[in-house]
Every structure is written in C-alpha cells, then in structure tokens.
Amino acid sequence: MKVLVYSANQYTRDMLDKANKGCDHQINYSDAPLTELTAILAQGYCSVCCFVDDDINAEVLRQLASFGVQLIVLRCTGFNNVDIAEAEKNRITVMRVASYSPYSVAEFTVAMMLTLNRKLHRSYNRVKEGNFLLDGLLGFDMHGKTVGIVGTGKIGATLARILSGFQCKLLAYDIVESAHCQQLGVKYVPLKELLQKSNIVSLHLPLTPDTFHLINSDTLGLMQDSAILINTSRGALVDTEDLIAVLKQRRLAGVGLDVYEEESELYYHDLRDQIIDDDNFSRLVSFPNVLVTGHQAFFTREALEEIADATIQNINDYEAGHENSNTIT
Ligand code: NAD
Numbered sequence: 659m660k661v662l663v664y665s666a667n668q669y670t671r672d673m674l675d676k677a678n679k680g681c682d683h684q685i686n687y688s689d690a691p692l693t694e695l696t697a698i699l700a701q702g703y704c705s706v707c708c709f710v711d712d713d714i715n716a717e718v719l720r721q722l723a724s725f726g727v728q729l730i731v732l733r734c735t736g737f738n739n740v741d742i743a744e745a746e747k748n749r750i751t752v753m754r755v756a757s758y759s760p761y762s763v764a765e766f767t768v769a770m771m772l773t774l775n776r777k778l779h780r781s782y783n784r785v786k787e788g789n790f791l792l793d794g795l796l797g798f799d800m801h802g803k804t805v806g807i808v809g810t811g812k813i814g815a816t817l818a819r820i821l822s823g824f825q826c827k828l829l830a831y832d833i834v835e836s837a838h839c840q841q842l843g844v845k846y847v848p849l850k851e852l853l854q855k856s857n858i859v860s861l862h863l864p865l866t867p868d869t870f871h872l873i874n875s876d877t878l879g880l881m882q883d884s885a886i887l888i889n890t891s892r893g894a895l896v897d898t899e900d901l902i903a904v905l906k907q908r909r910l911a912g913v914g915l916d917v918y919e920e921e922s923e924l925y926y927h928d929l930r931d932q933i934i935d936d937d938n939f940s941r942l943v944s945f946p947n948v949l950v951t952g953h954q955a956f957f958t959r960e961a962l963e964e965i966a967d968a969t970i971q972n973i974n975d976y977e978a979g980h981e982n983s984n985t986i987t
Contacts, residue, residue, distance in 0.1 A: 659973050660684045661731070662700050663707040664692040667926065669962060670733070674707070677966035683973055691922070697721040705729040705976075707969060710736065710953065711922035716744040723748035731972050733965050734956075736892055737986055738865040745987050752986040753972040757812060758956075758964035764816035766955035767860055767890045770914030774886050775800070775858075779949055798857075800824040806856030808872075809891070810836045810844065814862035818844050829856055853880040858888065865892035875900040878909070886912040890955040893919035898938045905945050912947045916955045925952040 663674060666687035678685055686703075690696040692712035700706050700722055708714060708730060719741060722730070730745065732754040745752050773779055776797040784791070804827040807814045811832075818828050818839050828844040829852045830836075840846070849872075853859060859881065863869045873887070874897040881887065887910060889896050898919050904910055918924070920936055934940055943950050956965075968984065975982045 659705050659729070659977055660703050661686070661705045661707055661973065662703040663687045664690060664696070664699075664712050665709045665926065670709075673962045673966035674969065677963075677970040681970055681974060683970065692718060694718055694721070697725075700727050701725045703727060705731060705973060707731045707733060708739075709926075710734045710739065711925060712739060713922065714740040714745075716741045719744045719748050719750060723750055729753070729973070729976050731969050731976075733969055736864055738892060738894075740986075742987055750987070751976060753976065753982075753984045754986055755965050755968040755972075756984050758968060759958060759961040760812040760816040762958040762961035763813045763862075763890055763955040764820055765958075766916065767813075767817055767862075767888055767914075768820055770888050770890070770916070770949060770951075771800070771805075771858055771860070771886060774888075774912035774914050774947070774949055780946065800826055802827065803857040804829060804855055806831070806852035806859045807844070807862060808832075808849065808852065808859065809862035809864075810834075810839045811862065813890075814860075815839050817860060817862065818842050849877070850880055853877055854882070856885060857882065858886045860888040861891045861895050863891055863895060865894050870894055871897040871900075873897065873901070875903065878904045881910065883909050884911045886910070886914070888914040890914075890916040893917040893921055898942070902938060902941050905942075905948065910947070912949070913942075913945070914949045914951075915942070916951045917953055918942075918950070921953060 661683055663685060666689060671687050674685055688699055692708050694717050697718045706727055728750060730750055730752045735754060735756060737754050740752055777795040781795055801824060805821050806829045807818055808831050810830045815836055815838055821828060822842050829847050830839060830844045831849045831852045835846045872895050878900060942948050972984050
C-alpha cells in the first residue's frame with residue numbers, strides 16, 4: 659500500500675522502515691504535520707499515517723477522502739485528534755495502536771513523581787553552579803503515602819504494580835474496576851474522595867467529552883495543598899488556566915505535565931530561536947515546582963518498536979480485509 663507518513667522525524671522513519679522490511683508497502687515521509695494546508699500532500703496515496711498532534715478534523719478528512727485516501731493509521735493510542743464521525747461519513751477507516759509498552763508511560767510517570775518530590779530538576783541545576791545547599795530540596799518518603807490513580811487501564815494498572823513495590827497506599831477512580839488492581843490492594847473510591855485523600859494524583863484517562871477539563875478549579879480545590887499532580891495522558895484533561903491560578907495561590911506542591919492543552923504548536927519542534935507566544939505555557943514553565951516535558955513518556959526503544967510493528971500490521975490487516983482490535987471505524 660502507498661502510505662504518506664506525516665510528522666515524520668528521523669526516529670519515526672527509522673522505526674517504520676525497519677518494521678516494513680519484508681512487506682512491500684511504499685512508505686514516503688513528510689516532516690510536516692497533517693493540517694488543512696498539508697492534506698494536499700496526500701494526493702495519490704491510499705493511506706496516511708499520523709501522530710498525536712496531527713489535526714485530523716472534518717475539513718482535513720473531506721480533503722483526504724477526495725484524494726482517495728481510505729485508511730488512516732495512527733501511531734498512538736489516543737484518537738481525540740480525529741473527527742471519527744466525519745471519518746465514518748467519508749468511509750475512511752481509522753486504526754490506532756491500542757496497546758504498546760504500558761511500562762514506557764508508567765515508568766516515566768514514576769520518574770516525574772520522584773523528580774518533583776525529591777526536587778531532582780532543581781538539584782541538577784544547583785550542583786552545576788556549585789551550590790550545594792539543600793534548602794528547598796526537602797522531599798518525603800514514598801513509602802506509606804497515598805497515590806490516587808485516575809484511570810486504571812493498561813498504563814494506570816502498570817503504575818499501580820510499580821507503586822505497590824514502593825508500598826504506597828493506592829486509591830483509584832475508573833468507570834470500570836479492574837480485578838487485577840483490586841488484587842494488588844487498590845481501593846476504588848469516588849473521584850472526590852481520591853482527590854481529597856491523595857498525596858499524589860496521576861491521570862491515566864483518554865481525552866473524551868466526559869474527561870475534558872476533568873481537573874479544573876472545582877476538582878483542584880479538593881486536593882491537598884501539599885499534593886503533587888501528574889498528567890501524562892492528554893493535556894486537555896486539565897484546565898490550564900485553572901491550574902495556573904491554583905499554583906499562583908501556592909495550593910499545590912508540585913505538578914508534572916508531559917502533555918499540554920495547546921501542545922501541537924510547540925511540541926516536537928525546535929523553537930530555541932523563537933519567542934513563544936503562548937503565555938500560559940511560559941507561565942507554567944516559570945514555576946519552580948512545575949516540571950514540563952514535551953510529550954515524551956512513550957519514548958522508549960521498546961515502545962517505538964511495538965508502535966511501528968503494530969502500524970505495519972494494521973496496514974497489512976486492512977489490505978487483507980481483516981478488522982483487528984485496533985480498528986476504530
Ligand atoms: P486504556 O484504554 O487502557 O485505559 C483508560 C482507562 O480510562 C480505562 O480503564 C477506562 O475505563 C477509563 N476511562 C475512560 N473514560 C473514563 C471516564 N470518563 N471516567 C473514568 N474512567 C474512564 O488506556 P491506556 O493505554 O492506559 O492509556 C491512557 C491514556 O494515556 C491514553 O488515552 C493516552 O491519552 C495517554 N497516553 C499518553 C502517552 C504519552 O506519551 N504521554 C502515551 C500513551 C498513552
């Protein structure tokens with residue numbers, strides 16, 4: 659199949675070329691993200707391959723359909739950036755990678771928790787400048803602390819397994835209760851109770867109309883002033899302006915954000931020579947107790963290989979007329 663890969667940086671090209679060995683898909687790459695302006699590049703292709711910040715809105719889908727694109731393969735789990743109803747209307751099949759190394763994101767989440775708790779991001783800079791004072795670097799033992807896991811699917815459950823090794827008390831909130839998590843000692847409680855009782859809250863939900871701005875001034879108001887909030891799921895689970903207001907009032911001890919509501923303008927680009935216009939982003943990174951990373955939680959060798967293999971398998975299955983568990987429409 660002839661496939662155009664959007665948002666294709668070097669590691670994407672390397673991983674897909676490797677996974678395509680032995681298959682005869684004709685894969686071409688574009689550095690550009692998929693937008694209304696770049697959809698035209700897909701003329702002559704049957705399929706496009708996209709990532710988290712490609713904007714697959716109704717207009718883009720109508721353009722792709724008019725060029726004869728029949729398949730969109732996403733190199734990610736979340737599909738909040740695709741107008742699914744419009745894809746169905748235009749008879750475009752959308753496939754994703756529903757499952758790949760949950761360890762990549764769960765382990766990164768723990769790295770964020772420990773960094774914020776023990777202030778490693780600050781001590782790294784201090785020691786470089788010859789400042790060996792410990793003032794301001796005081797942390798707490800993870801042992802015995804309460805961690806609230808919001809969403810106990812593949813990543814949330816993996817996080818629960820890791821944190822049970824720290825002997826944390828684990829609370830969870832999900833519309834589906836996992837027996838595996840309950841066996842680990844996880845206690846399911848309403849979201850309100852989880853937010854009130856947790857020393858650390860970690861978000862592992864998909865972005866849907868139900869979860870959009872789940873964390874806002876009301877829900878942030880339930881959290882302890884000494885709590886840490888981690889979001890490695892999707893930026894718009896958190897209302898950024900409400901979060902900034904709470905941080906300015908010194909009502910959270912730490913915030914770790916691997917994802918950001920308006921990340922598509924920023925992430926995966928080198929903007930070192932540019933002035934960043936997004937004032938909310940600039941305000942967030944200015945707080946000493948906020949750790950921002952550029953949507954990198956998935957970024958391990960194992961995860962990349964699994965994403966690439968599943969993407970090629972999705973194209974193979976589509977060509978063979980087989981639906982698989984990665985088919986969304
Ligand atoms: P999953 O589908 O296995 O788990 C999601 C869980 O959320 C499920 O248990 C589901 O029941 C629950 N859920 C859904 N809607 C809910 C609601 N309204 N209220 C309460 N619970 C709800 O997904 P996963 O593989 O664990 O991934 C979780 C999220 O992590 C993904 O949706 C994606 O957005 C994000 N993610 C981020 C990265 C990264 O690099 N930062 C990488 C992969 C995935």
